[in-house]
Amino acid sequence: MNCIIIDDDTAARLIIDQLCKNTELVVKEEFSSAIEAIKYLNSNSIDVAFLDIHMPTFSGFDFIKTLKTPLKVILTTSDKNFALEAFEFDCVVDYLVKPIGVERFNKSLDKLFGLSPAKLIVDENTNEIENKDFIFVSIDKRLVKIKIPEILLIEAKGDYISIRTAQKSYIVHSTLKKIEKKLPSDLFLKIHRSYIINTSEIIDIEDNSVLIEKYVIPISRSHKQEFIKRLNLL
Amino acid sequence: METPNLDYLRQISGGDIDFENSLLSILKLEFPIEYIVLSNNFKNSNFDKVALDIHKIKHKIGMLGMLNSVDLASECEKNIRKGNTEQYKDLVLILERINVYLKNK
Numbered sequence: 001m002n003c004i005i006i007d008d009d010t011a012a013r014l015i016i017d018q019l020c021k022n023t024e025l026v027v028k029e030e031f032s033s034a035i036e037a038i039k040y041l042n043s044n045s046i047d048v049a050f051l052d053i054h055m056p057t058f059s060g061f062d063f064i065k066t067l068k069t070p071l072k073v074i075l076t077t078s079d080k081n082f083a084l085e086a087f088e089f090d091c092v093v094d095y096l097v098k099p100i101g102v103e104r105f106n107k108s109l110d111k112l113f114g115l116s117p118a119k120l121i122v123d124e125n126t127n128e129i130e131n132k133d134f135i136f137v138s139i140d141k142r143l144v145k146i147k148i149p150e151i152l153l154i155e156a157k158g159d160y161i162s163i164r165t166a167q168k169s170y171i172v173h174s175t176l177k178k179i180e181k182k183l184p185s186d187l188f189l190k191i192h193r194s195y196i197i198n199t200s201e202i203i204d205i206e207d208n209s210v211l212i213e214k215y216v217i218p219i220s221r222s223h224k225q226e227f228i229k230r231l232n233l234l
Numbered sequence: 235m236e237t238p239n240l241d242y243l244r245q246i247s248g249g250d251i252d253f254e255n256s257l258l259s260i261l262k263l264e265f266p267i268e269y270i271v272l273s274n275n276f277k278n279s280n281f282d283k284v285a286l287d288i289h290k291i292k293h294k295i296g297m298l299g300m301l302n303s304v305d306l307a308s309e310c311e312k313n314i315r316k317g318n319t320e321q322y323k324d325l326v327l328i329l330e331r332i333n334v335y336l337k338n339k
Contacts, residue, residue, distance in 0.1 A: 011260045012293060018246055018253050054289055078293045080308075099242055099296035099304075 001113075002045070005030045006037045006063065007052035007076065012098065016050045016076065019105045024113070034063035041069055045159055048093070048112060053077040053086075064089050070160050070171050074108055076100060135182055137163075137172050146170065149187070152201050152212050154179055156194040166213065191227050192220040199230060235327065238298040238335040257297070262336045265294055269329050276322065285315045288325065295328065298335070303328045 003025045005016045013030045020027050028046060031037040035058050037049065051073050053060035061082075064073060073091045075082075078098045086095050094108040136143045146163060155162045156176045163170045163179075172179075176196055180188070183196070190196045191210065195217050203211040208219050219227055240254070247253045272287035292307035306328065310321040 009290065009293060011257055011264070011297060014253070014257055014260065015246060015297070018248075018250065021250075022248070054286075078289060078296070078304075078308075098293045099301075100246075101242075102246055102248075 001047045002026050002028045003048040003050060004028055004037060004040070004046050005050045006032075006034050006055075006060070007050070008032045008055045009052070012052065012076065015100065019100065019102065023106075023109055025109070034058045034060065038063065038066055041067070041071065045069075046071060048072040048074060050074050050076050053079065053082055061085070061089075064091060067091065070157050070162070072112060074112065135179075137170055144170070148183060149198070149200075151183075151188075151198055153198060153215060153217060154196045164215070189223075189227060189230055191223045192218050205231075235331065236300040236303050238300060238332050241299045242297055258339060261294055261297065262339060265291070265336055266333060268294070269333060272329075273326075276319075281314050281317055281319075284322075285311050288314065291329070295332065298332060300328065300332075 001024055003020065005013050005027060007013045007016070007030075010032070013032070017027050017030065025048070028044070029037075029040055031040065034051070034055055040046075046069075049063075049071055051060045051063060053075055054077065060075060060077070071091055072093045073089070074093050075086050075095045076098060077095070080097055083095045086092050093112050096104060096108055133149060134145050134147050136145055146165065150165045150167075152164045152166060154176060155164070157171070159173060161172050161174050161176060161179060163172055176190065176194070180190060180196055187198055187200060188196050189199050197210065197212055197217055201212045203213070205211075205219075208221075208224070209216050210219060211217075240258075243254050243257055247257075268287065268291045272284060272291060275281075275283040275287055288307055288311040292304050292311070295307055296304045306321060307325055310325045313319075313321060
């Protein structure tokens with residue numbers, strides 16, 4: 001698993017780097033500025049960031065709000081008072097108060113690996129799963145069953161896809177193209193280059209978007225005709 | 235009052251002497267500078283900046299194994315934002331002690 005360290009304090013970065021040694025984490029880069037890290041993430045795929053909250057001009061929370069790629073964040077801070085605010089963000093896995101001890105750091109990694117991105121179990125040679133009502137994703141050596149009819153939508157996110165059900169979301173290292181082959185085509189439809197939806201879950205349609213549960217999904221011009229065909233219009 | 239020590243550094247170094255030396259070099263270089271900046275901001279009653287300086291330097295206090303002193307620094311940081319400088323003199327005693335310790339390392 002790849003990680004980056006973002007902290008304006010040199011000693012703090014050195015300590016996290018040291019703590020990462022002899023773990024499954026590979027430190028790819030270190031940044032004293034969160035803005036530099038954002039630029040780096042635009043062209044590099046990273047799984048986790050160790051992130052300081054208090055940094056001049058651009059704070060750790062500013063960084064999280066700017067994130068466009070799926071990334072897990074472990075906050076590292078000298079301040080105990082931001083934990084509640086921190087866990088408002090879905091990407092935050094843990095909140096470490098400096099100075100960070102080895103035991104506490106390892107506990108954090110246990111949490112992190114428990115949340116590591118799932119891998120879609122795909123057999124490239126068969127579409128047999130179309131006849132089944134579930135798919136399996138692998139999360140930390142555990143296969144998790146997702147019932148296909150319960151999938152609301154699937155969103156492409158860089159090298160990952162987010163499979164949303166009413167109960168939870170699964171971040172999976174895969175592509176829309178791969179999962180599309182595994183879904184029943186009478187139920188699921190690609191309506192945008194970044195979205196496949198479960199058509200039975202549509203609540204309403206307005207101009208160029210559909211509403212599914214609380215999600216407003218755009219319909220692209222190129223997919224609109226196929227989408228209209230599929231509607232049971234009066 | 236707590237005494238600065240290298241217990242924390244040794245705990246996370248796992249015997250990596252290069253790491254211990256690197257971290258100690260950074261502390262010896264950066265701590266005195268951060269202390270001077272903090273003192274100057276305090277002399278100029280620039281309390282918002284003092285609070286930020288304390289926030290930054292308290293991690294280094296923690297690295298030197300002085301966890302009760304980190305708590306005092308946190309309290310001082312919080313109060314100084316409100317203009318209450320009561321704990322500042324206690325913080326200075328801690329910072330002075332660290333300064334001397336690092337000079338002799």
